């Protein structure tokens with residue numbers, strides 16, 4: 001089962017999960033599918049980063065406010081002078097659900113960055129923005145935080161929202177908002193790596 005979700009890195013040959021594969025154009029201009037580790041090693045070499053310690057983090061299970069467990073996977077990617085550490089849940093082998101990102105310096109301790117990311121995940125999991133009663137899901141209070149994704153199933157290009165780690169279609173969210181008819185709202189778009 002797991003093998004279907006893996007592919008060999010075109011550099012080192014190691015069987016790698018899809019989320020850990022980067023499509024990468026090398027100096028020769030050819031695009032190759034390489035693992036995060038090979039990608040980071042190449043970026044470190046090209047950007048002159050000498051002290052980047054590439055750690056493979058084991059998944060971590062965290063509970064949300066309703067006691068439900070969520071398994072987070074991690075990926076650290078070097079982008080020149082910054083390192084981006086991502087946490088995500090998996091659905092069919094692809095990042096989904098709750099996702100979170102922190103940015104740091106490649107020279108800093110990656111474990112420290114991981115600790116920051118986990119703290120942020122805990123805060124994210126501690127709040128529920130939606131309540132479901134029977135088949136009806138509604139906005140719990142007056143603030144909603146989430147992520148804007150892309151709805152592959154839609155004909156037009158419309159967003160798919162991920163709130164409380166759940167995929168919420170644009171039209172379902174519209175229905176939830178209609179409960180506040182006559183009220184005002186304030187929409188703020190926030191960078192992936194900033195805390196919401």
Ligand SMILES: [Zn+2]
Nearest residue numbers: 009012035038
């Ligand atoms: Zn590799």
